[in-house]
Amino acid sequence: MAATVERPKPVLVPDSCKGCGRCIDACEHHCIEPGSDIDPVTGLVPVRIHLEHCTACGLCFDACPEPYALRPEFADAARASRPAPRATAIPAAEPIPDAIVELPPAEPLVIKGMYASAIGAILAGCRHFFGYPITPSTEGAELMARLLPRLDGQFVQAVSEVAAINMLYGAGSAGVRATTFTSSPGFSLMLEGLSYMMGARVPGVVVNVMRGGPGLGNIAPSQSDIKLACRGLGHGDSHAIVLAPATPQEMLELTMLAFDLAFKYRNPVIVLADAYLAQMTGRVTLPRTMVQPGVPSWAVAGDEAHRRNLITSIYLSETELEGENLRLLAKYARMVDEEPRADLFECGDAEILIVACNTPSRMAKGAVRTLRARGVKAGLFRPLTLWPFPIRALAPVLGRAREVVVVEASAAQLEDEMRLAISHANLATPPITRVNRLGGILPSHDEIVSCVVSGARAPALEATA
Ligand code: SF4
Numbered sequence: 159m160a161a162t163v164e165r166p167k168p169v170l171v172p173d174s175c176k177g178c179g180r181c182i183d184a185c186e187h188h189c190i191e192p193g194s195d196i197d198p199v200t201g202l203v204p205v206r207i208h209l210e211h212c213t214a215c216g217l218c219f220d221a222c223p224e225p226y227a228l229r230p231e232f233a234d235a236a237r238a239s240r241p242a243p244r245a246t247a248i249p250a251a252e253p254i255p256d257a258i259v260e261l262p263p264a265e266p267l268v269i270k271g272m273y274a275s276a277i278g279a280i281l282a283g284c285r286h287f288f289g290y291p292i293t294p295s296t297e298g299a300e301l302m303a304r305l306l307p308r309l310d311g312q313f314v315q316a317v318s319e320v321a322a323i324n325m326l327y328g329a330g331s332a333g334v335r336a337t338t339f340t341s342s343p344g345f346s347l348m349l350e351g352l353s354y355m356m357g358a359r360v361p362g363v364v365v366n367v368m369r370g371g372p373g374l375g376n377i378a379p380s381q382s383d384i385k386l387a388c389r390g391l392g393h394g395d396s397h398a399i400v401l402a403p404a405t406p407q408e409m410l411e412l413t414m415l416a417f418d419l420a421f422k423y424r425n426p427v428i429v430l431a432d433a434y435l436a437q438m439t440g441r442v443t444l445p446r447t448m449v450q451p452g453v454p455s456w457a458v459a460g461d462e463a464h465r466r467n468l469i470t471s472i473y474l475s476e477t478e479l480e481g482e483n484l485r486l487l488a489k490y491a492r493m494v495d496e497e498p499r500a501d502l503f504e505c506g507d508a509e510i511l512i513v514a515c516n517t518p519s520r521m522a523k524g525a526v527r528t529l530r531a532r533g534v535k536a537g538l539f540r541p542l543t544l545w546p547f548p549i550r551a552l553a554p555v556l557g558r559a560r561e562v563v564v565v566e567a568s569a570a571q572l573e574d575e576m577r578l579a580i581s582h583a584n585l586a587t588p589p590i591t592r593v594n595r596l597g598g599i600l601p602s603h604d605e606i607v608s609c610v611v612s613g614a615r616a617p618a619l620e621a622t623a
């Protein structure tokens with residue numbers, strides 16, 4: 159007579175169950191049903207099991223993707239499996255710190271802004287790229303596609319920007335340095351995912367190359383996403399640091415900085431470039447060090463030590479969600495306090511203060527030189543962080559100026575950020591004039607000089623004044 163083999167019935171380990179429901183579908187005897195109680199360890203809702211009709215067929219074991227969620231229980235106590243460890247019994251993960259690796263000296267490169275951003279990401283330890291091609295950011299993705307496979311990295315061309323940002327969400331949750339490059343219409347599609355990342359405190363870097371809008375607009379340079387990046391990154395009370403490079407060198411440096419800030423604050427960081435800058439070729443000096451990334455203790459890294467970690471933006475209890483919002487607000491306040499950055503040119507005695515960022519700041523710098531040559535005490539204030547706006551650096555030069563001229567390729571979006579910062583700081587505002595162009599046209603050197611010298615206004619100004 160053949161020996162019978164005892165088959166185990168399942169026992170649920172609640173804090174290892176993600177509530178995915180695959181076991182519910184697998185069980186033909188309806189032994190498993192959706193749960194209703196939130197597990198205090200994971201914040202998730204595990205299933206419930208009733209074994210009255212269980213035949214020990216084992217299909218639920220096969221269906222469950224979690225290694226410890228269902229453990230086998232034998233009737234024979236001597237053969238009973240050892241209890242699966244509860245997540246709380248496993249020591250918490252120790253962080254693996256980043257390492258700084260020396261680089262050999264190298265000649266400066268002459269490369270496009272997007273290439274500089276891609277190289278900056280790699281030097282910052284980024285080995286994961288998820289993106290959907292969109293002009294004028296695509297060259298950066300192309301370079302990542304060539305380089306990352308050689309560096310044991312992953313390049314994924316997603317089916318859409320929505321997919322790309324959610325891949326970034328997943329990679330950031332695993333504690334790895336990841337990025338995506340996009341342009342204005344694609345950036346719009348990423349806002350929901352960015353909101354989830356901010357809500358779940360997940361780092362990631364998004365390089366958005368602004369082009370003319372709204373809608374599909376065109377592929378010419380613009381600054382029309384300043385409002386979106388500084389004030390509209392998804393629903394809820396959320397913020398991300400917004401960096402504004404003006405040269406290919408800064409595309410590299412600010413992309414590297416973006417990764418540091420993203421992991422410092424566990425928050426996405428936006429590098430806001432423009433189409434001209436992305437396509438512009440310039441001299442780029444490489445740093446002497448690069449980052450070899452570690453693994454933060456909070457990551458969901460797929461091993462026992464990290465399995466207690468939970469990355470979520472769902473807080474069903476109102477008081478819990480309010481508490482989480484307050485913690486996020488405290489983090490944003492720390493960013494406002496510690497991260498504003500600005501570049502000042504000839505501002506020491508400036509009576510005419512020009513405010514500009516990205517490529518228009520290059521025209522503005524030339525205009526300052528021209529105006530100085532004509533005896534006009536002009537200076538350029540260039541915010542490197544658009545959010546948080548560097549109001550502490552602006553305040554002293556604002557106090558000396560008799561007029562502020564905001565130069566931008568949008569309908570006063572930079573100006574509004576500046577006005578808001580001035581208002582919150584309770585500063586007196588001198589008269590503010592605008593030189594702004596729209597539709598993919600950048601303000602020119604001559605328009606800025608004419609505005610300062612004779613009050614001549616750029617065409618777009620009349621419609622937006
Ligand atoms: S062992 Fe089979 S019958 Fe028992 S709960 Fe799992 S799927 Fe259902």
Ligand code: SF4
Nearest residue numbers: 175176178179181222
């Ligand atoms: S399949 Fe596993 S993780 Fe999913 S609900 Fe069932 S027990 Fe939980």
